[in-house]
Amino acid sequence: MRMIARLLCTAAALTLVACAPLTPRPAPAEKRYTAAELLALQPGDFQWPGTSQAGERALREAALADIRARLALPAGPERDAALPGLWDRVLQYNLEMDATRALLREVLPTLGTRDAEFQRAALTAAHALMLDEPVPWVAPLLPQLPASKPFAIAAYLWLRAEPAAAAPALRERIPQQFPQWVDDARLTALMQRLIEPPALPPLADVLTAPLQPGLPVLFSVQRPGRMAMGRVLLRGADGRFVRTPDGQLFSQPQLALSRSGLPGTITNGNTPQGLFSVTGAGTATNPNIGPVPYLHTQLPVEASPAVFLHGDAAAPPAWTQALYDSLLPPGWRGHPALREAWWAGRAGRDELLVHGTTLNPADHAGQPYHPGTPQQGCLISNEDWDPATGQLRASLHLNLLKAYAAASRREDLAGFLWVLEVPGDGPVTAAEVQAWVSAAGR
Incomplete structure (x- = not known):
């Protein structure tokens, strides 16, 4: 029995799994970033031992030993x-x-x-x-x-x-x-x-919702059920959607599926639909997230109205459903889809981050969301780590961070995030996103 206990402790130390910044011992101080610091980052700045072939094998063997010990x-x-x-x-x-x-x-x-x-x-x-x-x-x-x-x-x-x-x-x-x-x-x-949902109002109303002028807005567009890759796009502080140097709309894959597959109001469920506030960037201490900075997002109730609205002097002291609804486009107010973030915040969900991943997509080969690596309810973009050295070779998440920082007009990275589902089959495509933005006149 002592051997089983040792295996449980060893594997627990190696495999922290929450989708919030957990604190191993000893814990390094968390680094917070300005927009300028994010813009200066390059893939070569990051290395993570657990993504090397040897490191990943050690983690997997420890996890397997731990699983078998618990089963026994x-x-x-x-x-x-x-x-x-x-x-x-x-x-x-x-x-x-x-x-x-x-x-x-x-x-x-x-x-x-x-x-x-x-x-x-x-x-x-x-x-x-x-x-x-x-x-x-x-x-x-x-x-x-x-x-x-x-x-x-x-x-x-x-x-x-x-x-x-x-x-x-x-x-x-x-x-x-x-x-x-x-x-x-x-x-x-x-x-x-349990009731038939009303028809979705126009997606264009969300894409063009003004919120607070002068702040960037992320849009994570997902499929119902989340079993396929969604797509993230970005509206800059100037109100225009960000484009790549060759003039194409900036958008890239992003997963909003949790391991449990439960709705967003449940602990460790999928990322809820609705409006989040972006309140900065930091470095997680969770080994499944890794060293690339995350964007810190907060739900209503998790953040006070003043924090959520980035110091707006008119922000009331306490949250109400009417306040949350007032932030939605008029045609969407009262629709259950975008109210999920409000319910999730009231239910106590928190620390839903926008981050990268150190997990191996091969562990999910054959799944409809592959190459995604679901965790505990955050928004995740893929990263490519060198199996020989654990060095970061490429990162969709880092691309998103830098695009967001460049689109911001504030060093504190204040902004907003919409998560919303659109009907359809398979991954959300770049062509679909382009069509929605074009239809919105942007």
Whole structure:
């Protein structure tokens, strides 16, 4: 048992997995960047040992040893404590999937007697790992889930497996089990999911929304379900969309899918749709993000109105739904799609960054979002690391950082980010994005 404990500790130290800047020991001071500093960066400035062939192999072997050690634990409190870490590592590396599913099937019938955090972790793993399996156990489990977060995750599992049966049953159950559901952001978002959404207003209204003049705006356009690469484009501080030196619209692939695949109001779910504030750039201490600076974005509620609106003297002291809606284009106010960021902020989501990745796309070969590397709900652009040295060779994320810095008129990099979904199949293409911008008259 001591050997298992040592393996668990070793792998935990090597494989931090959150999509926020975690703090290993010892922790370097986080570097914050100005626009000028971002513009000066080059790929050769960055090296990451874990992306070299030897470093990646060591991490993978440690992760596999850790996974197998956790799988080998007998049923009991020690295994219960080890399971959330097991599910996270399995989803990162796609290792021992069958054994993990078998263990998950053993655990799921016991959830009614578990605490809310264990319920959340197990149901999140089920949502990610049991994509095509029937879930007859969900409906009888729902009355045993008094906390709204695990209840919502179980509901999304049921909706995915049996939408025709689940939707009417959930519309009836939620008000019965949660009489104050309108005050719970997760349940509000879930109830919206149970009704036919209104037609999408014109995309051009979002692309041309003025927000605060003189600040840059990122647009991350994604597919519903997030199982394909989206695309990010940029409107400069002058109100014009950024173009490359040859006159083409600047846009590049970006993934907004989390490992869990859950909606944006759920912890570690997909990046929520809606409006974010960009409040600077920094260097993460999370090894899965790596050393290339991230753009720091904040949701409503996570940031106060004054911070979100970059010191606007007219910003009220507290958030309300009316304040958030007032920031949306008039035709989109009240539409559930762009309200997701508001609900996510109320639900406590935070630290959703725009960043690169040190993870190997080969671990996700064959997936429809390949070469993306999903993490825990951030917006991720690919990077190419030299397998011999761990040196950064090229980075779409660094390209985005530099384009954003060049398009800004403020050294503090203040700006905004829209995340929105558009119907369609497959990755969002450069031609589609160009057509939308042209239709918006930009």
